[in-house]
Structures are given as structure tokens and as C-alpha cells.
Amino acid sequence: MPELPEVETIVRGLHVEIAGRILRDVWVRRRDLRLPIPREFPERVIGRRILAVQRRAKYLLFRLDDPLRADGTLILAHLGMTGRFAVQTPPFPELGAHDHVVFLTDDGRRTTFSDPRRFGLLSLGYSDRLAEHPLLKDLGPEPLDASWTGEQLLGKVAARRSPLKALLLNQSVVAGLGNIYVSEALFRARLSPLRLGCSLKLVEARRLVRAVRDVLQDAIAAGGSTLRDYVQADGSIGGFQTHFSVYEQQDQSCSHRGCPGVIRRIVQAGRSTYFCPACQR
DNA sequence: CATCACACCTGAGTGC
DNA sequence: TGCACTCAGGTGTGAT
16 A cells, blocks of 8 residues: 555654653554564563654654663564554544554553554564664665665666566665556656666656656655555545546546647556556657 | 566455 | 455565
């Protein structure tokens, strides 16, 4: 489900709600997510204070204080397709079959991690060794960082014979994009998802970088996109799904000024791609 | 490498 | 109502 804008929205909401709180108890009701939750998870986090909630790619990072380390422990979470975090205030609703982990905080509230499909994960790491973490070490640059440039992108894809769609989905090329925002960014950059990496010119790579950044920023400003499962930390839905230019817009006319094209849906590597064959070249 | 099929798992929607 | 089937914001593996 959640791509960078959805994760960023949830992270910001969680930071406001639970940063500064102490974890009084943690219930792991089901361990077998995409990766098993470590057995020592509760003992490692109970009693710790949440210092901050941050994001790297599509991972949520909960930084915890830790009297045993100069720079502490952290919880890594990935939402997969259907994962969600919800901060709840008493009286608490009954827990459901998909509420796999419950965090009780010292303010009397609780935060639940739910994930019907169990493609998500919860793991542990150390703040001072983030870059070496097995789940993070191969991730590419953050697209919203100023250090990610057209030159940087071109350096990664110039020798590749994969289509741009696949390259942008590849988290080691650039981190955080998923199926929605790849289609949307390629549309804004007027580049065909079928173009191969090795065909990209510098001006096009720069255009693509700008388009990726613009669409991600617009989506974050709208609180992300809700198709089916995604909700913000407070349970409200996102707003960007009404701004899609191409995603799930097949047979609609192209929204680029003066373009006579019609949006098409194709399948690349088993996943839907939406684009305008007329203006995306 | 690159591409594809397939796997993980559940729920929603559709057509008969 | 039931059943079969398709599809879904992700990621990883193994075959070719």
C-alpha cells in the first residue's frame, strides 16, 4: 500500500502523538509477519522512551532512548500493502484478528499495528548503525533530499536495459516510490514507462527528478493517497487519490494541456502501469 | 544483469 | 447465497 507519502504522513502523525511517551507494555499477539518479530522484541522496548518517529524510504523508525548505548535502539516497521498504525484513546475498542502488536504508553493510550495480509514487518536496530542494517543497507537515495539529482539518477540507470517503470520501483535506484507514484511521476516528466534506462538523457533525468519530487510533495501535502486500506495515524483517509493524473485513469483523456491522448493501462513485470502514449515519450 | 513467474496472505469486487 | 476468479500502495526468490 503505502509509498513514501503515506509513510511520511503516518510518521508525522505518530511523532506528534507518541514522541516523548514511555512504552509501558508491548503485546506481540502474532509474530509471523513477512519476517518474524524477534522474540526479544518486548524486553528490548518496554520501559524505553520514544524519542522520535522518523522515516527512511518506506520504513518507519521509532528512536528509543537506551541507557546501555550512547545512541539507542530503534524499532523498524514496514507496512507492506495493508499495514497500519492507529493511536487509540480509552475506552479501547476490542482487538481484532489483524491487530498483531499493541504498544501501551504512559499516557494511558495505546498504539496498535495491524496488517491483514502480513506483508509488513517489525524489527529492531541501532540508531548509530542505521546504514548497516540489513533491511536498509541497499536502499538508494531519498528522493526529497537535495543531494538526489539528475546526474545522480543518470549514473544509476545509464547502463541499465530495464524500463524506467522497473528502475523507479527498484528501491536501490531511488528509495520510497511504489506503483502509484512511479506512474504519476513519469506522467509529469512526460517520459514513457517503457523507455530503457540506457536511453535516458541528462535533461530528461533532471526532469524526472523534479517530477518525482513534485508529485511526492503534492501527495504529502494532501495526506497521502487512500485506495483501500491506508489511513493516517488518526484514522482519517488521505486526499491525493482525487488528484491522480494517470493512476487508475485508463480511458480518460490526458490532462496535459492540448494533448489529444487517452490514458492507457499496461502490465509491466506483473504490475499495472498507467500512462499517456501521446505525450509520454 | 534482466525478465518473468511465483510466493508470501487476506479481503474486496465481479460474474455466473 | 455460494463459488470461482481477479486484483490490490510491497518485496524477495529462483529459473531462464
